[in-house]
Structures are given as C-alpha cells and as structure tokens.
Amino acid sequence: MMAENMAEKKLRGSGGYAIAAVTDQEQKMANLGGPELFLAGIGRLAADRFVKYFCNKCERDFEGAPALNYENPNEDLGEGVTLVEKGEYKCRACNSTIAQYRKFDAPAQTHEPAPQPVPEAKPASQPATKAPAAVSADGFVSIQSLVGMAAYDGEAMLVGKVEEVGLRREGGKAQISLKIAASSGDKEFSWDGISKIGDIILLQAKTAAGKCPSCEAQNDPGSAFCEECGAKMS
Ligand SMILES: [Zn+2]
Ligand SMILES: [Zn+2]
Incomplete structure (x- = not known):
C-alpha cells in the first residue's frame, strides 16, 4: 500500500x-x-x-x-x-x-496555521500583510522573522530567544551571526551553527570544533571522521 x-x-x-x-x-x-x-x-x-x-x-x-x-x-x-x-x-x-x-x-505564534499552500511567491510588489514564514519555499530566509524565535540545541534544550541578527566580520568575510539571550548571558551563534529553521531554531549539537556530533568524542579540529565512532564530522 x-x-x-x-x-x-x-x-x-x-x-x-x-x-x-x-x-x-x-x-x-x-x-x-x-x-x-x-x-x-x-x-x-x-x-x-x-x-x-x-x-x-x-x-x-x-x-x-x-x-x-x-x-x-x-x-x-x-x-x-x-x-x-x-x-x-x-x-x-x-x-x-x-x-x-x-x-x-511549537505554538502558532504570529504565524498563520502552517499548512497553507501559498502560491509560489513572486517578488512581492506590496508589503506583506502577515508575518512571513521564516523560510520560503525557495529557501530564502527572512532575517526579521528570526528575531524573537526560540532556539534549541541539539539535545532539545532551550538556549534562549534570538535577540539580534547581525554580521560578524572575520578576516575578509562577513558571516551572519545570531545573538541569543540565554539564562547564562548572551550567546552568539554563527550561521554555520544552525541546523534547522522552522517555527523554532535548532542549533547544531556540535558546538566545539572537533567534537563528534554522534558520540561527542573530542577529535582534532578539522577531522573528517570521528576517531572514536567513525561518524562523519561535518
Ligand atoms: Zn564519534
Ligand atoms: Zn553498525
């Protein structure tokens, strides 16, 4: 069937x-x-x-x-x-x-009930009247929609709410960075540390360089596979 x-x-x-x-x-x-x-x-x-x-x-x-x-x-x-x-x-x-x-x-918050097939959005000529979905069908992420979202780590623990989205310059490159108000103070996560955006934000379990996402063993930063369990590191 x-x-x-x-x-x-x-x-x-x-x-x-x-x-x-x-x-x-x-x-x-x-x-x-x-x-x-x-x-x-x-x-x-x-x-x-x-x-x-x-x-x-x-x-x-x-x-x-x-x-x-x-x-x-x-x-x-x-x-x-x-x-x-x-x-x-x-x-x-x-x-x-x-x-x-x-x-x-997650609660509906200001979003419309999720399953509402919107016709492929052409570049809007008029301002949207409702809160846009965080990620549109073509993968575009609305930065504004991220502010106020709850962020969770890979263990499903609440980290905090997104306070600000900005750019952090490192060397010649600019990287999108999220400031999250956590109970232990503000934390900053780079775009690379985000594994999923939906009604909430999921941050990758792997926060430290070289930490295995599967068994959490510490490997040399940059290792392709985990020494301990063989899992792929990225
Ligand atoms: Zn491992
Ligand atoms: Zn096996």
Missing part, C-alpha cells in the same frame, strides 16, 4: 545514511537547506519504507531498516514549545547511532 509519488532517496544521519521511499512532502521536510536530505527532518518512518541503510562504524550497508527507538516525552521546553517525540535510528549490527530526530510542537 505504497502511496503514489514516493521516490527512493538518500537520507543522511550523523552516523550513516538510509535509502528510503519518501513522499514529496517528506522530501521537503528532509531538506534542511542544503543539497542533501536528512533523516532528522522527517523523523519516524515506517520500517517498510527503508530499502537499506549504511552504518559509518560498520563501514557497510544493510538491507532493510535500522532499528528505531523512540519516546514521546511531551516535555514542556518553555516558551510554549513541547518536545513531542525523540527518536534514534540505530545500526542493527553494532548499535551505533545512524540518525536522531526531535519533533517539536
């Missing part, structure tokens, strides 16, 4: 990847802004959707789906955001993590 419009796609995780049949909608969810698709953007997928998966640690692929453990903590993270589900895909052979995901239930 496969729905129509499914396509087999490569979905990356922190410790490997999976090949799975996904709908157009899921494909959009898996697109976190780059050329690759991420399992974390989709979350839970039925086992029969998976064709195979690749484990970085085992350095081989396996037929079928990785193991999936998930829980529904319905944890109130503050700011009206609820952690609805967190799950982890694991290698059936070595039990290392293939991918993790977090599902949040």
Whole structure:
C-alpha cells in the first residue's frame, strides 16, 4: 500500500545514511537547506519504507531498516514549545547511532496555521500583510522573522530567544551571526551553527570544533571522521 509519488532517496544521519521511499512532502521536510536530505527532518518512518541503510562504524550497508527507538516525552521546553517525540535510528549490527530526530510542537505564534499552500511567491510588489514564514519555499530566509524565535540545541534544550541578527566580520568575510539571550548571558551563534529553521531554531549539537556530533568524542579540529565512532564530522 505504497502511496503514489514516493521516490527512493538518500537520507543522511550523523552516523550513516538510509535509502528510503519518501513522499514529496517528506522530501521537503528532509531538506534542511542544503543539497542533501536528512533523516532528522522527517523523523519516524515506517520500517517498510527503508530499502537499506549504511552504518559509518560498520563501514557497510544493510538491507532493510535500522532499528528505531523512540519516546514521546511531551516535555514542556518553555516558551510554549513541547518536545513531542525523540527518536534514534540505530545500526542493527553494532548499535551505533545512524540518525536522531526531535519533533517539536511549537505554538502558532504570529504565524498563520502552517499548512497553507501559498502560491509560489513572486517578488512581492506590496508589503506583506502577515508575518512571513521564516523560510520560503525557495529557501530564502527572512532575517526579521528570526528575531524573537526560540532556539534549541541539539539535545532539545532551550538556549534562549534570538535577540539580534547581525554580521560578524572575520578576516575578509562577513558571516551572519545570531545573538541569543540565554539564562547564562548572551550567546552568539554563527550561521554555520544552525541546523534547522522552522517555527523554532535548532542549533547544531556540535558546538566545539572537533567534537563528534554522534558520540561527542573530542577529535582534532578539522577531522573528517570521528576517531572514536567513525561518524562523519561535518
Ligand atoms: Zn553498525
Ligand atoms: Zn564519534
């Protein structure tokens, strides 16, 4: 009973990847802004959707789906955001993590109810009358919409609210930088540290250079793969 419009796609995780049949909608969810698709953007997928998966640690692929453990903590993270589900895909052979995901239930805030297919927005000739979505269909991010958003780290902990968005110059390059008001004082995150923007902002788990996103082992900054678990570092 496969729905129509499914396509087999490569979905990356922190410790490997999976090949799975996904709908157009899921494909959009898996697109976190780059050329690759991420399992974390989709979350839970039925086992029969998976064709195979690749484990970085085992350095081989396996037929079928990785193991999936998930829980529904319905944890109130503050700011009206609820952690609805967190799950982890694991290698059936070595039990290392293939991918993790977090599902949040964020309040509608000033946004319209999310599923409202807006016709492909042409460059607006008139000022918009409602708050724009943070990320439009073509991947354009409205900087204004980021201010006031709640930002969470990779462990689903609330970091704080975005206070300011600016540019920080390093050498000859300017990098977009977010100032976040955290309980421990203001923190600054560069654009590279953002893994997802939606109704909330997710910051990458990996904050320190050389820290493995999968097992958190400290590696030489710039390492391509983790010494400890073999996960890809970037
Ligand atoms: Zn494995
Ligand atoms: Zn590691």
